[in-house]
Amino acid sequence: MLITDSLTMVYGETRPSSANVALVAKWRDRHLQGLYRHMSDRNIIEIGILLYPAAQLATVLGLTDLFVFAQRIASERGATDTPTLRISQWQIQNPHESPVRIQDSLPGTNTKPAVLILPPSLEEPIGVSAAAPYRQWLQAQHREGTTLASVCAGAFLLGETGLLSALQAGESKRPGRNQWHRSSAVALR
Incomplete structure (x- = not known):
């Protein structure tokens, strides 16, 4: 539903x-x-969605619903080797602290995001100072093996991590493909 x-x-x-x-x-x-109580933690893939200032909540809720619905379909098919999706939402709750899980489709499981999605914003692209509290945390998530993904203007927050510079220089071991809605603004940064 x-x-x-x-x-x-x-x-x-x-x-x-x-x-x-x-x-x-x-x-x-x-x-x-x-x-999903019967699933072991090793058969769970966590998809995290980061809520940052001015993140478009319609996209956050829509992606959450999409992944929950995909999990329901997979469960109804009954394939025993299909991993369970854990959908989580992350947000900074206290200044000077890292984002924490604020929503979780499978509380009590011991996983970390395999993928972390940075949703779009309907506001102006996130600025350097607003992105600063997320920079080190996102870099650490990437170093630990989490795939970082962005939707539209979420690329500005991803760009503030410095990881896209490494990608363009060929330094990233996990390259990705990007489509830039605001490519000239991204290039200027």
Whole structure:
């Protein structure tokens, strides 16, 4: 069930307030816990989504729903060798601290993100000072083997890590492909 479907069913409206979204997310997380209790941590792939200032929440919720739905389809097919998707959302809760997991489809499991997605923003691209609290944490995630991915303007935050410079210089061991919506702005940075 998608978040908007849940909101319509529970609240009779599709405009999510932050309280409604939190309640539906808690319900979804409890539901998923029951479905996937039998899975071992080694058969789990975690996909993290980073919430940073002005991150587009519609994309965050949409990606979360998409991955949860994909997991449901995979589970219904019953293939025993299919990994379980753990969908998490990460955010800085206290200044001067690293982002922490604030939403989790499989609480209590012991994994780290295999992929960390930096969603787009409808605001101006993130500036150097706003990106600074994320820089070292994202670099550390990359060093530990997490694949960093961005959607549209999320590339500006990814660019602030310095990892794209290494990629362009051929220094990265894990190259990627990028499409730049605002390629001239990225090039200027």
